[in-house]
Amino acid sequence: MSRRKISSIVAALATAAATICALLLGLAPAQAHGVAIVPGSRTYLCYQDGLTGTGALTPTNPACQAAVAQSGTTPLYNWFAVLDSNANGRGQGYVPDGTLCSAGNKSPYDFSAYNAARDDWPKTHLTSGATIEVDYSNWAAHPGEFRVYLTKQGWSPTTPLAWADLSLLATVPNPPQVGTPGTDGGHYHWNTTLPSGRSGAAEMLIQWVRSDSPENFFSCSDLVFDGGNGEVTGIHLPSSSSSPTATPTPTSTPTPTSSPTATPTSTPTVTPTATPTSTMSSSGCMATYTIVGSWSGGFQASVEVMNHNSLPISSWTLKWQTGTGTTITNLWNGTLATSGSNVTVKNAAYNGTISANSSTTFGFTANSTGNNFPTGSISCTAS
Structure with missing residues (x-):
């Protein structure tokens, strides 16, 4: 389109x-x-x-x-x-x-x-x-x-x-x-x-x-x-469809170019909702945050990390704060660290390099009381 x-x-x-x-x-x-x-x-x-x-x-x-x-x-x-x-x-x-x-x-x-x-x-x-x-x-x-x-x-x-x-x-x-x-x-x-x-x-x-x-x-x-x-x-669009009631798992298995350090733990069964998106950035590194599916008590998200610089990057780090009552339970294609509501995701060993004007993606599932989007801004840094 x-x-x-x-x-x-x-x-x-x-x-x-x-x-x-x-x-x-x-x-x-x-x-x-x-x-x-x-x-x-x-x-x-x-x-x-x-x-x-x-x-x-x-x-x-x-x-x-x-x-x-x-x-x-x-x-x-x-x-x-x-x-x-x-x-x-x-x-x-x-x-x-x-x-x-x-x-x-x-x-x-x-x-x-x-x-x-x-x-x-x-x-x-x-x-x-x-x-x-x-x-x-x-x-x-x-x-x-x-x-x-x-x-x-x-x-x-x-x-x-x-x-x-x-x-x-x-x-x-x-x-x-x-x-x-x-x-x-x-x-x-x-x-x-x-x-x-x-x-x-x-x-x-x-x-x-x-x-x-x-x-x-x-x-x-x-x-x-x-x-x-x-x-x-700095914005998101609301879902226009009803939330599924099934217990969620990731909708797809990641296919890294080399052996991953983390993969989803179960087979996908959730029916996705509409895909509200919130996009945030810092310099030429940008992240697009999309809700893939949601249900009573949780959701699945996909995050695309983009390199808008004119040269490749070799590593990337995202930081954001989750909404009240949100806890990430499983993350793939990245390395997760949390401290309270503070979330840090770094690249996995196999997807840190992003060529100019290209991107990579990671995903996660989370428990939630309905606050599915980050609060405030999200930082994306690369080197």
Whole structure:
């Protein structure tokens, strides 16, 4: 399935859920709005992070949790409504510094919490100098242009975003669209080449300037230049299927290139659930954490360790903290050490070497009271 098709499906599900939830809660669903969905804006990714099977929004990301604590979930049900009805193309000198991610606090909804200067917002991992496709939701279609800004090298996410931090990266007039405007899943799309020589954190601000109205839309996307290929970190997607009741064991036996030091202890029988994924990284080493299956009292996870560096690595180490009541019971294709809720997994003797832009995988089963994802961030270091 193509990346554009996947983006369309994700946007469709998110928009449909937003409208249904807003109606159920007695909120008037917003019309004629949009924010970036690739790379995802703060409101879009916090909405994705908060989705539950009940329709309630309960984010797990600390920055998203703080935003909900400050302004509630109504802004997230209207994640596409970061707007100023009278901006009329005005930016610097009109939208105050420190309020760029909330459209100067002019929206009908309170997005002020999404201006918070902190480094734990959901992030999209990219490669300096690469060309990426930007997808921007078009819940209603309008003529106009998209002004794409990017923070300068050295900008810190722990300082309030100011116009002086930004450089204009591109101006895109009337890009093509996918999907039908006014229905689920539609979005504008265009290619943008990222600047070379970049590393570390960055913020992408997109101002959608309508030419048929003074209404403008604002979108803030948190990025990190670490050799990534568009992976999103700091969120997870909820399972959409019921949990099996069978006693679990790993779904597959690992097939290392040489004799392993640890292998699963039993034959697989569990039926997997949907695969919610949380991705985290440090430098060019990145880990993707996926729930393969869950049941009453436990779950099975698969972790892919990726090398986005330009040279091979010879060893890797992951560290994270488990949720309350979670204990890893069996791990394969890695070496496990635990201390309370602190987990350290190092490579096995046979899978420490990962060539450039390649990956390896380990898995585990765990007892759990429902806290199946890591708490906080996970570090991935390599040498």
